[in-house]
Amino acid sequence: MEDFTLGVLATITGAAVVLILLALGARGIFKVIFGFVYTKLTTEPYWTNLFETYNIMKMVGLGRLLETELRSAHGQPPARPFGRRVILSPWNDLLFNPVYLHRLPLLDYNTVESDVVIGPRARYPLKLKLPILIGGMAYGTALSAQTKQALAMAATMTGTAANTGNGPFLPAERSIAEKLIIQYSRGSWAKDLEVLNEGDAIEIQLGQGLWGPAPAEIPPQRLARNPKLRSLLGVGPGEKAVIPPRLLEVEDGRELRALVENLRKKTGGVPIGIKLGATQWLEKELEILVRASPDYIAIDGMEGGTHGGLASALDGLGIPTLYAVERARKFLEQKGLRDKISLLVGGGLYSGMDFLRALALGADAVFIGTIALLALVHTQGAKVLPWEPPTELIFYQGKQKDKLNIPQAAQNLANFLKASLQEMQITALCLGRSHLKAVTKTDLSSTNRDLAEYLGIKWCGEPAGQ
DSSP states (O other), X not given: OHHXXXXXXXXXXXXHHHHHHHHHHHHHHXXXXXXXXXXXXXHSOGGGOXXXXXXXXXXXXXXXXXXXXXXXXXXXXXXXXXXXXXXXXXXXXXXXXXXXXXXXXXXOGGGSBOOEEEOTTSSSOEEESSSEEEOOOOBTTTBOHHHHHXXXXXXXXXXXOEEOTTSXXXXXXXXXXXXXXXXXXXXXXXXXXXXXXXXXXXXXXXXXXXXXTOOEEEOHHHHHHOHHHHHHXXXXXXXXXXXXXXXXXXXXXXXXXXXXXXXXXXXXSOOEEEEEEOOTTHHHHHHXXXXXXXXXXXXXXXXXXXXXXXXXXXXXXXXXXXHHHHHHHHHHHHTTOTTTSEEEEESSOOSHHHXXXXXXXXXXXXXXXXXXXXXXXXXXXXXXXXXXXXXXXXXXXXXXXXXXXXXXXXXXXXXXXXXXXXXXXXHHHHHTOSBGGGOOGGGEEESOHHHHHHHTOEETXXXXXX
C-alpha cells in the first residue's frame, strides 16, 4: 500500500513538473511569436501590414465585408436572413407616464384585459386573447414543417393566430393552429377554394417591409431535390417557382376591390386583410386599399425580417415602422375608418415594451417574426452551435431541421409571449389603464423634442397640463 501511495505521488509530481516545463516553454514560445508579430505590425508599411485588415473591417464593417466576399464568390446578391442590422424607429425615445393620485394605478395586473378583435365588421371577426400575432413566414420557401408546427402550437397555447406566409398550404399547421391566417400570396399556389376555406382570416400579400414587392424564385435544381415541395407549389419538372413583383390578377383599385369581395364571398365572411410594406407613398397606397373595403390592413416596416432578402435592399427599402403606424392611424382617423378597419403593424418589434408602444400609437395588434423564431429556438441552438448557425434548425433547407423538438420549441415561444403580455399588463397597471387598447399617445412622452412634436405628445421638459 505504501509503495502504491509513493507511486501515485511520484506520478503526480512528475505530471506537475511536465506541466510547469510546458508552461514555461509555452510562455517562451508565445513571447517569441508575439515579439515577431508585434515587430512586424509596428514596422511594416500599411500596404503590407496585417493590421490593415482591422482597419478595413472597422471602416467597412464586418457584415458588409462578409457580404462583399459572398458577392465575389457567387456572382449573386447575398440573401441575409432576419433583416436589417439597425432599427431606425426611435422606440426607445418613447417613455410611458405612470400615475399615482391624479389617476390611480390598478391593484392587480391580471385585471388588465388584453383581448382584441381583428375585422370587427366581418361576419366572423378574428377574436384573439392577446394583440400579438405570429407574422407570415412561409413553409417550404423559408421555414421547415417542424418550425411551422411549433409556431402554430405556440399560437394555440396563448390564444393568438398563426399565419401561413406566402408558401404552400401545410395541413399539419392547420390541424395544430386554433386560429390560422391564410396568406393569399403573389405566387400561384394555395389559392384554391379548399385551401381558402381553411382560413380564419385571409391576408392578401402585396409585399412586405424590407423586401417590398421584389420578385423571388426557387430554382429547378432545388425543387428537383424536394419533389414534395415542387408538388405543393404546383410546379412541373424542370420549372422554377416564381413569386412575381405583384399580384398578376390585380392592376388597379377596381380589381383589388373585386378580389376582396370575391374572397369574402368564397370564405363565408372571415376577415379579409391586405398586407404591404411601409413606404413614403403610404397614404396614396392606403387611399386605394380602403376603397377595396378590407377588414384589416397589415403594414410591415422596413425593420421587418425575411428568410433571405437582398442584402443591400434591406438597408434602404421602405420606411421605419414607427412612422408608418403613426401615419396609417392618422389616415384611418381622417377617413372615419379607425373603428372599422383594424390596423396591424410589424417590423423590428422585439419586446413587450415595443409592442405596447405600437399599440399606444394606434395599432390594434402587432405581428412578429424574427423575435418569435429566436424565442422558439432558445436553448435548442446548442444542438448545432458552434459549428453551424441555429438557422439550420428552423429553415426548410436546414440540414439539422429534424433535430428541432416541436413541443419544447412551442413552449419556449409561448413563454416569451406570456412574459411579453405580462410586461404590457404591468405597464398598463402603472398607467391606470384597465385594457391594453386603452393605452394611447396620452400615456407617452419623449426626451426627443422633435419626435414629441411630430407625434403630438409631451416633451419630457414641459408639464403635461390639464
